[in-house]
Amino acid sequence: MRPVIEAKDLGIEFYRSRRRKMSLREIVFKGKNLAPKDTFWALRNISFTVEQGEAVGLVGGNGSGKSTLLKMIAGVMIPDEGGVKVRGGVAPLIELTGGFLGELTARDNLYLAGGLHGLSKAQMDERYDEIVDFAGPQVRAGMDMAYRHFSSGMQVRLAFALITTLDEPIVLVDEVLAVGDRAFREKCYLRMENMLAGGKTLFMVSHSEADLRRFAKRGLYLQQGRLVGDGPVEEIIEQYNADADAAR
Numbered sequence: 487m488r489p490v491i492e493a494k495d496l497g498i499e500f501y502r503s504r505r506r507k508m509s510l511r512e513i514v515f516k517g518k519n520l521a522p523k524d525t526f527w528a529l530r531n532i533s534f535t536v537e538q539g540e541a542v543g544l545v546g547g548n549g550s551g552k553s554t555l556l557k558m559i560a561g562v563m564i565p566d567e568g569g570v571k572v573r574g575g576v577a578p579l580i581e582l583t584g585g586f587l588g589e590l591t592a593r594d595n596l597y598l599a600g601g602l603h604g605l606s607k608a609q610m611d612e613r614y615d616e617i618v619d620f621a622g623p624q625v626r627a628g629m630d631m632a633y634r635h636f637s638s639g640m641q642v643r644l645a646f647a648l649i650t651t652l653d654e655p656i657v658l659v660d661e662v663l664a665v666g667d668r669a670f671r672e673k674c675y676l677r678m679e680n681m682l683a684g685g686k687t688l689f690m691v692s693h694s695e696a697d698l699r700r701f702a703k704r705g706l707y708l709q710q711g712r713l714v715g716d717g718p719v720e721e722i723i724e725q726y727n728a729d730a731d732a733a734r
């Protein structure tokens with residue numbers, strides 16, 4: 487079977503700071519910015535494949551490139567080198583805002599996001615109650631409010647309820663789950679287990695060993711933008727912990 491995610495020599499370069507303004511002298515004499523390009527590779531030479539139904543946990547220190555990798559798989563960031571092929575749609579929960587628009591009501595955001603993932607208004611009507619029930623009574627009470635007035639926990643509740651209700655075969659989950667309260671996290675865990683049992687592919691970022699052990703069979707380990715580990719999740723956690731201990 488062909489892999490559902492196929493990253494090949496993936497790389498992305500970022501500016502460390504905003505490009506500085508050109509000086510008058512540069513404009514007059516050169517017409518171009520003489521400052522050296524202050525960039526770095528947030529990710530480079532990243533290659534891996536994920537098969538359908540796999541549960542992969544991505545680990546790495548702060549700033550190692552985890553969220554950036556998720557965004558490239560989701561297609562919201564474009565690599566500067568190499569590429570990532572994704573077969574089948576992706577439902578990403580990668581930022582608190584979940585790509586939702588702050589000025590629109592939560593309800594309009596749901597329909598808009600559903601539409602982006604190929605669901606018609608009638609299909610969203612059918613799923614609306616299931617999504618909002620899962621998100622909880624506070625969210626239901628706020629569905630006609632501008633999304634930006636939602637607390638961060640409420641935002642995650644709605645975004646998680648939505649992405650796990652879509653039909654997309656690949657689900658990406660960033661650390662955002664940590665924002666939910668305990669009762670909600672437990673509901674999310676059950677839903678993630680059901681999704682995996684149903685054959686969906688899960689790609690998650692987590693700093694929680696318990697979560698990684700519970701959901702991921704395989705681990706990928708990023709260190710300063712390089713993929714330094716790919717194997718059974720238990721071994722990857724050990725490798726990551728050993729490096730963290732050595733760095734202390």
Ligand SMILES: Nc1ncnc2c1ncn2[C@@H]1O[C@H](COP(=O)(O)OP(=O)(O)OP(=O)(O)O)[C@@H](O)[C@H]1O
Binds near residue numbers: 502547548549
């Ligand atoms: N749009 C951007 N422009 C410039 N630099 C960026 C941009 N997005 C991320 N970075 C930088 O790229 C690096 C990787 O960031 P990323 O958010 O992917 O790390 P992470 O592993 O998810 O970190 P954390 O565990 O703290 O969430 C960091 O140095 C970050 O400052």
